Amino acid sequence: MRSLKLLLVLAFVDASPALADTLHLVCRGSGVASDSDYVRTETRNHNGRTRDSRTLVDTSKSFSGELKIEITEGAGRAFLPRVFLPALSHGKDGWFDLKNLNESDNLITAKIAVGIMSKPDLRIDRLTGSITVNGSMGNFAGHCRKYDPTSSKRAF
16 A cells, blocks of 8 residues: 555656756857956066066957756756856856746747846747857857756766
């Protein structure tokens, strides 16, 4: 009798609509991340003396990587490549909440809550699978594929 109850509970959990309604996407692509670095400069005055100084210079670096998207019942989160994140970000284990999430048959749009001053725009075309992320920290473009984390085979 106990085994039958356990099987019924497991069957109910397995058929849970929340699990079935979760959209899991993995998106591969590339982008440009904004960065800054100090550059050392040396200047000479008219007497021939040198003076060292450091200047903060904005730079950008190209990267390729992968991001993940999870959407369940009108709420979502995104896992962004580390190179794409500012020094101060508010993610939880690398995941960031999606704000202003809008889903239609053809398009998913949201803002990714990376930090107080950084909320890049997310756009996913549901017909083609293309994704773009644009914000002050840089941009990312790629292609998404749907996957099921409970049944997907491991790469190795």
